[in-house]
Structures are given as structure tokens and as C-alpha cells.
Amino acid sequence: MKQQKILFIGDSITASGKREDPEKIGVSYVRIIHDYLLTTYPEKVYNIVNKGISGNRITDLAARWQKDVIEHNPDYLSISIGINDVWRQLDRPEIEQITVEKFEQVYKELLTKVKEHTNAHIIIMEPTVIEEKLQAPGNQLLKEYVKVVNDMSKQFEATLVPTHQAFVKYLEGNKGYNLTTDGVHMNSAGNMLMATTWLKAVEEQLK
Template identity: 20%
Template sequence: MDPLGLSSGVRTAGREPSTHCIVCFGDSITRGYGLPEGRSWPSLLEAALRAREDGGAWIVVNAGVPGDTILQGLARLERDVLSHHPDVAFIAFGINDAHLARRKTDVYREQALWEDVQCRPWRKAIVEMGVTRHLRPYWRRLRSPSRDAGMATLHPEPIPRVSLPAFRRALEVIVERLREARPGIYLFLVTPTPITEHLHPEWPAELRRRQHQVFSSYVSAVREAAATLGTGLVDAYRTIAQGDMRQLVGSDGVHLTIAGQRQLAEAAYRAMAEAGLVTCKT
């Protein structure tokens, strides 16, 4: 029995029938920022999968982009994820979203998300009616953020780059679109990894405390989304927090060391094993 369901036709044209594709979709933690090539958790996961002796070939695509929020990720979903026709996808955002450093471009992206949510139902109906070509210019105009969009929401005090409601909704949209495009795909949400006291040492103590409080709410949001949406969960926060943080998180207070990346790769492998996609390593 093929637990990935490839025998039912969910397969990439030109790929070997026994080859499974995994896309790891996220930010600098997924990319393995600051580490040598091959030391990111997606690369280590691929090495572990290829070392198995029970057959099947695996391709793991690293679609992590440093600095990306989930809204920036959503904008490249087609190019960086769906274009690979994945059988499995790990969705790992949250650190940049919770960062108390909102920019004007973050406001524009969030406004575009809500416009898309409101317009998508009737846009789908228009596509089905076959009149997309005539309405495309109007659609582009509607989706483009206005020049002064969101300026009233910019506060002098730092706020998260992506609001918690928008973060939750973006998770839902990504899961919906992946399932729509790839029926039978296995999805895993990955919580943000912990931040430490070394993040932004130049900030006042009160602001640093607030950053940790805000960050915790985004970790919880990912856990809740996994339960609500029925996806798998890789609790990267708990995985790293239960270890020696001095060894697993770098001196900048956010990016993982090689040891931290290894821990995360093992957690991802365990999640796949629990889903019945691979056998547990002994």
C-alpha cells in the first residue's frame, strides 16, 4: 500500500512513479540562514528519508525565504510550492509575522489579503462564466492597494508585521489552495521556533517582554490552526524549547544552529512517521 496515494494519480508528470516530493515552505529558519549548504532542516530531512531501506525515493524542496511573512509566502505559493506538484508540504511561518516592526508594505499586503478573501467567491463564478478576459483589468485595479491604504492603521508603537487575524486567515488560505490544487496532499503546519533574550538587545526591556508575549500568541495560533484544519503538526517551538537553547539557537536569538536544525528535521520525520508516511527510525 502506498500511504501517499500516488497510485491514485496524484503524481508529477516526468517524475519517477516511486518518487515523492516534499516542499518545505517558510522563512529563514527553513532556509537554514547563516549555515553551510545542506545543513537546513529540509536538507537533513531529505538525507534521513533517503537513508531508509524500505524503498521509495524522496525529493525535498527548500522553499524558505529569509525575512518572509506568511503574506509574502502566500504571494509565491504557485511559483515556489504548487509548481513542484508536492505530495507533502510543511508550512512554517510566524517568526517574521509576530515581529514588532510593521512596515507600510506589510499593511498593503494585509489589505490585499482581505480584499482577496472578499472577492474570491464572485471571481470564481466569473471564471466559470468564461468572461475573465474582459474583467481582468478591473480585477487588477481592485487588487492593487490604494496609495494611502492602511496609513491610518500605522501606529507610532511597534506592532506585529502581520496581525493575528490575518495570520490565521492566511494559514487557512494556504491550506485551502494546496488541497484544492493537490487532492490527497499531506500537510503539516510548523510552529515558529523559540526566540531568546538575545533578540534585539537594544530594545527597552518592556518592549522585549511584549515581543515574547506577542510571539507566544502566534505559536498558539499555529497549533490551533492544525487542529481546526485537520493538518499534521510539527511543534518546533516545543522541540527546541525542551532542549538546551544555548546549543540550539544562535547568538542572534532567533536563527537555529546546526544542532537546532537537526532537532527540527527529526521532529518533521517523526510527524511523517506518525502520519504513516514513513517507518520510525530505530
């Protein structure tokens, strides 16, 4: 039976708990997707690979793209990046920053390499939120990066996972129940929202 390799790459939101997990999948939205696919489609074989690394920005992905993506030659590649590219502008303004123009340029280069060297179907996740207040400076800065992600999905005929939109919709409902532990890193509810949004966008293609 042919297995389908689904590779997830990103930052700590993707990596969450991966190091401590014997399966190296972790406890993020990736774990929920893994467990859902495993139990919903027992006749299929999904090989879930988690290549999230804490603190990564788009340039960090670029530095390890060959080894962690191209050489793995996945059937599906799911990318979640952009939060640190914005957050570093707020918490570490003294370091070299990833402007929205740089973000777009590097993202385009990475997706071009995927198209040239693999047959992977690309899945692009919108960056989620920075603070659970829609008017927070981080969320205002994030808007342009979310737009880049949307543009990239169209340009490269990728599946878009509207994770930012899902979080905005939740926050607009003002339920008073947080989805993150610190405004960025997900609790179990935040991971569930990411996973269900991903599955809604992607599941049909995996059947």
C-alpha cells in the first residue's frame, strides 16, 4: 500500500512538543491531524513528518529547505510561517528584520524550488495571531504578511488554509476563552482550531 508523506514545516507553533515525543510529531495541530487521519482512514497509510523548529522565520526555512523539504520529497508540503517574522519586529527590534518585501521574495523562492524539484502538492497556512486582540500592533503588522501568503497560494496554485481568518472570526465572537498561552503559542483549543481549519481545506485531497 502506497503511503502518502505529509510534511509540515514551520516554527514553534508547528514544532510544539516534538523533541519530547518518541514519534517526533509533538502536541501541536500536527498531532491532531495525524490522529484524525489515522483513525478516520485506517485503510490508508499517512507518513506525517514534523519539521517545525522554534523561533524560525522565513529565512531560517530557506537555510534548511534543501535538507528538510526537497530531500524528503513529500507528497504534500504544509507550510506555516510568518509569526516570528512579525513578532521579532516588536520584541527584538535591534536585530535584522524580515520586511514584508523580503518575506514575499524568500517565500516565492522556496515555493519555486518545490515546484522545480518535487511533485509535492503545496499547502500554505496563514499566520495565526500575535495577541488575542485584533487591534494589537502585532496583528496590524501581520495583515500584510497574511496578504503575501494569500497571493502566494494563488500564484503557485497551492491550497490555502485560512488560519488567520479562522482566528479573527473566533476573536470577533469575543468568547473570553483564550486560544493561546501567551498571545502566540497555542493551547489545546488553539491547536484544535488550526487542525480543523487545515482539515476543512485539505481533507478531500487526501481521501
